Amino acid sequence: MNTALFDRLSTVQADLVVAFVPSDSELPVSTSWLNERLDGSIEQLRVSNVFAGKLSETLLLPITTQDFAQPILLVGIGKDGALSDAQARKVTGAIAAQIKKLPYKTVAIANSGLTIKNRSTENVLTLISQWINEGFYEFVGFKKEPEVKPEIETILLEGCDESALSFGVATAHGSHYARQLGNLPGNVCTPSYLASQAQQLGDDYNLSVDLLDENRMDELGMQCLLSVGRGSDQPSYLIVMEYKGGEEGDAPHVLLGKGITFDTGGISLKPGSKMDEMKYDMCGAASVFGTMKSICELKPKLNVTAVIAAAENMPSGRATKPGDVVRTMSGQTVEILNTDAEGRLVLCDALTYIERFEPKSVVDVATLTGACVVALGSVNSGMYSNNDTVAADLHEASKVSADKIWQMPLDEEYQQQLDSNFADIANIGGPEAGSVTAACFLSRFTKSYPWAHLDIAGTAWSGGAAKGASGRPVALLTQYLLLKANG
Structure with missing residues (x-):
C-alpha cells in the first residue's frame, strides 16, 4: 500500500475522504469546509445526535452533492480538544478497521483535524502514518481460505513533511x-x-x-x-x-x-x-x-x-x-x-x-x-x-x-x-x-x-x-x- 501527502481537501482526488468530528466543540477547518459543501449535513447529524462524535465512532456518508462528489467517513474524536496517545491510537485503529472493509482504492484522511497532546504537527503526522499502516497488518499464514485482501491501494495524509511521513511508514513496515x-x-x-x-x-x-x-x-x-x-x-x-x-x-x-x-x-x-x-x-x-x-x-x-x-x-x-x-x-x-x-x-x-x-x-x-x-x-x-x-x-x-x-x-x-x-x-x-x-x-x-x-x-x-x-x-x-x- 502506498502512502503519500496532500495539501488541501479542495484539490485532492480520492475515492473516500475521512474527516474528524468532535462531540461538542467547533468543527476542525477541514470538516467545516466539508460541512459547507454538504449544506450543513455534518453539523445537523451532530446536533440531532445521529452522529454524536464520540471517540472512535464512525459513520459512512455515501451521499454526494454537486459541490462535493466523494463519499465521506466521519470519525468521532470526543469532547477533548487534544487527544491522548491512547485515544489517538484508538481513533486511527477505528479508521483502519472501517476502510479495510470498504471498496475504495484511494482514501484521503484530513488529519489536520486531529490534535494529540504535547505533540508537534510533524510528530502527529509520523504517528498517524505509522498507526494507520499498522492497522492494515494481516498475518500471512496457513488458512485454506484466507480473508479477502482490502481493496485500498493508496492512503493520502494531509501535510507537507515528507520526512515525517517516511519515518512513520518505515516504522510500520518494520x-x-x-x-x-x-x-x-x-x-x-x-x-x-x-x-x-x-x-x-x-x-x-x-x-x-x-x-x-x-x-x-x-x-x-x-x-x-x-x-x-x-x-x-x-x-x-x-x-x-x-x-x-x-x-x-x-x-x-x-x-x-x-x-x-x-x-x-x-x-x-x-x-x-x-x-x-x-x-x-x-x-x-x-x-x-x-x-x-x-x-x-x-x-x-x-x-x-x-x-x-x-x-x-x-x-x-x-x-x-x-x-x-x-x-x-x-x-x-x-x-x-x-x-x-x-x-x-x-x-x-x-x-x-x-x-x-x-x-x-x-x-x-x-x-x-x-x-x-x-x-x-x-x-x-x-x-x-x-x-x-x-x-x-x-x-x-x-x-x-x-x-x-x-x-x-x-x-x-x-x-x-x-x-x-x-x-x-x-x-x-x-x-x-x-x-x-x-x-x-x-x-x-x-x-x-x-x-x-x-x-x-x-x-x-x-x-x-x-x-x-x-x-x-x-x-x-x-x-x-x-x-x-x-x-
Whole structure:
C-alpha cells in the first residue's frame, strides 16, 4: 500500500475522504469546509445526535452533492480538544478497521483535524502514518481460505513533511515484519529460519551478514548459549547483521535480540496451559529484525549492528539439567538452577561477543521474565541500564514514538540473590524481584560498554482470543537510533 501527502481537501482526488468530528466543540477547518459543501449535513447529524462524535465512532456518508462528489467517513474524536496517545491510537485503529472493509482504492484522511497532546504537527503526522499502516497488518499464514485482501491501494495524509511521513511508514513496515516473524509457528520459525531471514534482509538491503553456527560458537567458548539448545534437534545460531550508514570505522550502536523460537522450559517444563504462546519467546529478535528493516528504509547516517541469539529450548536426553554448571564466553561459570530461565543464558554469551565491536551503545531486547508482566503489565516495557545517557535517550525515544518504557532499579544489593555455592553465578535469584535479578545477571556481562536491557515480556504480544504479536518495541528502537544519528 502506498502512502503519500496532500495539501488541501479542495484539490485532492480520492475515492473516500475521512474527516474528524468532535462531540461538542467547533468543527476542525477541514470538516467545516466539508460541512459547507454538504449544506450543513455534518453539523445537523451532530446536533440531532445521529452522529454524536464520540471517540472512535464512525459513520459512512455515501451521499454526494454537486459541490462535493466523494463519499465521506466521519470519525468521532470526543469532547477533548487534544487527544491522548491512547485515544489517538484508538481513533486511527477505528479508521483502519472501517476502510479495510470498504471498496475504495484511494482514501484521503484530513488529519489536520486531529490534535494529540504535547505533540508537534510533524510528530502527529509520523504517528498517524505509522498507526494507520499498522492497522492494515494481516498475518500471512496457513488458512485454506484466507480473508479477502482490502481493496485500498493508496492512503493520502494531509501535510507537507515528507520526512515525517517516511519515518512513520518505515516504522510500520518494520512493525509488520516483526509481527509476521513473531506470529509464525515454532515449526516454521526455527533458528535456521531466522538465519535465512537475515540472509534475505542482507540481500535486500546490502547488509553484511555473519551466521555463527554451533561449531564456531563452541570454538569461541559460548557454552552457556549452546547449553540452551542442547535438548533440541534444531541447531542454534548467533546471527550478526551490520548496517553501515555511518563513517567507515565508526563504532556501531548494537541491538541484541533474544531469539528463543520456542520455549518449553526445557527440563524445568512449563505448564501446558498457554504453552502455544511460547512461540513468541523470539519477539525480542523479531523486533530487532523489524528495526533493521525500518533503518534500512530510512538510511540514517550511523552504523548499526544487530545480533540475534537464536535457539530452541526443548527437553530431551541431551538437554541441560537443573544443577548443571556451564562456562560462559567471558569465563564466568553459571549454575543453572532453572532451565526455564534460558533467555539470560543465550544473551550473556552474545553480550560478551559484542565486546569485539567496541560499541557506542548496546540495547538488548528480550521477552525475559514473567515477573516484568506482574510488575508492569502490558503497557510499559521494563528498562534497565548501566548508563544515564543511554537511559535518557531511550526515555526520549519512548516519548516521541509513544512506545512506553519504565525504568526499573539495578541496585547492587540485588546482585547477592544470584550467589551460588558451586559457580560464579546462579541463573535465577529466587522469587523476589525476578525481573530485576534477571537484569542483574545480564549486567555482569556488560561492564565494558554503555548498555540497556528492555524486558518486553508483557508488551510483545497479546494472548487469548486476540492472540498476536504487537510489533513493539520497533518504534522505540527506530526512534532511538535516529536520535543517535542526529545527535
